[in-house]
Amino acid sequence: METEPVVTPAQTDPSHDTAWETALAQLDEVAELMGLAPGVHAILRSPKRSLSVSVPFRMDDGSTRVYQGYRVHHNVTRGPAKGGIRYHPEVGLDEVKALAMWMTWKCAIAGIPFGGAKGGVAVDPKELTRSELERMTRRYASEILPFIGPEKDIPAPDMNTNEEIMSWIMDTYSMNSGFSVPGVVTGKPVSIGGSKGRAGATSRGVMYMIFSTLKALGVGIDEVSVAIQGYGKVGGYAAQLLHDAGCRVVAVSDAEGGLYRDRGLDPEAINRHSREAGTVAGYGGAEPITNADLLEIDCDVLVPAAIEGVVTVKNADKVKARVVCEAANGPITFEGDKILHDRGVFVVPDILANSGGVTVSYFEWVQDIQAYFWDEEEVNDRLRLIMERAFDEVYDLAMAKGLSMRQAAHWIGVGRVAEAHLTRGLFP
Numbered sequence: 001m002e003t004e005p006v007v008t009p010a011q012t013d014p015s016h017d018t019a020w021e022t023a024l025a026q027l028d029e030v031a032e033l034m035g036l037a038p039g040v041h042a043i044l045r046s047p048k049r050s051l052s053v054s055v056p057f058r059m060d061d062g063s064t065r066v067y068q069g070y071r072v073h074h075n076v077t078r079g080p081a082k083g084g085i086r087y088h089p090e091v092g093l094d095e096v097k098a099l100a101m102w103m104t105w106k107c108a109i110a111g112i113p114f115g116g117a118k119g120g121v122a123v124d125p126k127e128l129t130r131s132e133l134e135r136m137t138r139r140y141a142s143e144i145l146p147f148i149g150p151e152k153d154i155p156a157p158d159m160n161t162n163e164e165i166m167s168w169i170m171d172t173y174s175m176n177s178g179f180s181v182p183g184v185v186t187g188k189p190v191s192i193g194g195s196k197g198r199a200g201a202t203s204r205g206v207m208y209m210i211f212s213t214l215k216a217l218g219v220g221i222d223e224v225s226v227a228i229q230g231y232g233k234v235g236g237y238a239a240q241l242l243h244d245a246g247c248r249v250v251a252v253s254d255a256e257g258g259l260y261r262d263r264g265l266d267p268e269a270i271n272r273h274s275r276e277a278g279t280v281a282g283y284g285g286a287e288p289i290t291n292a293d294l295l296e297i298d299c300d301v302l303v304p305a306a307i308e309g310v311v312t313v314k315n316a317d318k319v320k321a322r323v324v325c326e327a328a329n330g331p332i333t334f335e336g337d338k339i340l341h342d343r344g345v346f347v348v349p350d351i352l353a354n355s356g357g358v359t360v361s362y363f364e365w366v367q368d369i370q371a372y373f374w375d376e377e378e379v380n381d382r383l384r385l386i387m388e389r390a391f392d393e394v395y396d397l398a399m400a401k402g403l404s405m406r407q408a409a410h411w412i413g414v415g416r417v418a419e420a421h422l423t424r425g426l427f428p
């Protein structure tokens, strides 16, 4: 399986700022550290297949709109491809490729038998009515239909997608099959085969990873202050869980702006405000701050839970938190990460920190296939076991080899996928 040595972005361009550049630079770095076979390295650098589709659909006024959509399978050597679908105006093929690659490592680190995928449509869903969103989703699902299926590729929610959108995809796939296929997507409502505990699983996993970190650092849960960027499905519920567990949540934000209160915010009051106003911004009981301020706020734990590339060479030296737990995918650029590491900031990498979502998605798929459903306590207990074990494996390797948590996580994830490749051999 040997090929020519890979020319890495690290050799050609020192500023890895896009998600794809970051993902490649992380892979290249760990490939060198672990002495990865060049042939396997070359295979893992390029996604297995990338689908680009146009998504035409009818607007309520009868006019036609066309958006660009994508679905990428980075790797399926360990099992069916798994990954969310994102609706965001800036979605592009390179971003989806990066997110799919991170899914591959994430599934391998959690030890679940999936490969990595991701999808997206370059759309601002806020500009569409509900019926337009449904027609757009059903058309996108139809365009990627040959790619997806319970044994092939199982989509899930991501930014700006939710349970309802998963229902429409499940229904579109099922109508084309002539029977119900619940296992084609995860993150569905419980009424059509969703798993109890899935909606809060990513946030719950983030909480478990913060607890594991604090334990490793010898710090009490009720001693820490937390700042959370992104008050969506992941960040919003993480704020509630961490507050309920005794942490002081001092800052939160969404795309419209942020809030700060040194004595701690009350997530329930913020939820009430945000349900009415559509944003956390404007909540009266706290000081307004910007998203840039939030990243640099004086706190113990920073949880970026929104978009990629928010901590870069430009602001990494201003981050005051002692721990950064990456609930979002790719919130720290490759070079930004080096600065945090050199400054002794403990970073729990995305491919470990936010793996609670895909782990309970795996439980959902297992329950759908077996048509046998678990109670929420069982889901949460199994999630905790898997995530704490993954944390310990990454932490022990990082300590043993003097690696960052990110390098150690990649080492384990890439190593497991590489092992599967080498065991199966190169076709033909």
Ligand code: NAD
Pocket (backbone or CB within 6 Å): 157, 158, 159, 160, 161, 202, 229, 230, 231, 232, 233, 234, 235, 253, 254, 255, 256, 291, 305, 306, 307, 308, 327, 328, 329, 354, 355, 357, 358
């Ligand atoms: P979401 O759409 O529910 O919420 C996103 C939040 O980020 C919103 O509050 C939005 O206002 C905010 N936001 C958007 N742009 C922003 C900006 N420029 N600055 C600050 N805030 C901004 O999405 P989500 O499902 O909570 O996903 C958030 C992140 O977590 C993404 O990176 C996603 O890939 C990752 N993630 C999600 C899951 C999941 O199960 N949903 C699993 C793993 C990882």
